[in-house]
Amino acid sequence: MNDFFMKNTEMINWYFPRLLKSYEGEKNYFDNLKYDINDEESNKEILKNQPDNVIKEKLNNEFKLRFRMMQTIFKSKVNVSPYIDQQRLNTLNPPENLRMAIEKFGWKKKTITA
Numbered sequence: 001m002n003d004f005f006m007k008n009t010e011m012i013n014w015y016f017p018r019l020l021k022s023y024e025g026e027k028n029y030f031d032n033l034k035y036d037i038n039d040e041e042s043n044k045e046i047l048k049n050q051p052d053n054v055i056k057e058k059l060n061n062e063f064k065l066r067f068r069m070m071q072t073i074f075k076s077k078v079n080v081s082p083y084i085d086q087q088r089l090n091t092l093n094p095p096e097n098l099r100m101a102i103e104k105f106g107w108k109k110k111t112i113t114a
Contacts, residue, residue, distance in 0.1 A: 006076040016072055017083055023065040027092060029058055037062070037095060066094065070101040080106035 005011050030037065033046050037059075047055060072078060080102060084092070089102060 003075075006072070012072070012076050012078050016069075016078060016080065019065060019069050019072065020080075020083055023062070023069060023094075024092060026058060026062040026065055027094065030062065031093075066098050070098055073101045073106040078106065079108065 005015075033050070035043055035046050073080060084102060084106070089099065094102075
């Protein structure tokens with residue numbers, strides 16, 4: 001993502017909520033399977049019943065969306081609190097790196113609100 005995009009309030013206001021919604025969809029898919037991205041051992045049984053190519057694509061999608069959300073939070077001066085509050089964050093239960101990005105950088109009072 002280029003600097004122009006990251007400094008453009010209208011683009012961030014359009015982009016971040018869509019990223020969040022897409023990420024929630026991918027995360028819900030794994031939550032419904034009881035899949036834990038951080039626990040390879042417990043996932044073996046779950047993966048036996050799922051098409052391998054679907055899981056790989058979903059994992060790839062989840063990772064890309066998580067990365068883009070973190071990149072947007074870090075590079076822009078976005079305040080994500082209008083879109084994801086503490087309750088929604090707890091419900092989403094993202095991996096630690098995304099949680100940290102939201103809590104430490106996304107909730108700070110900044111000049112741009114997504």
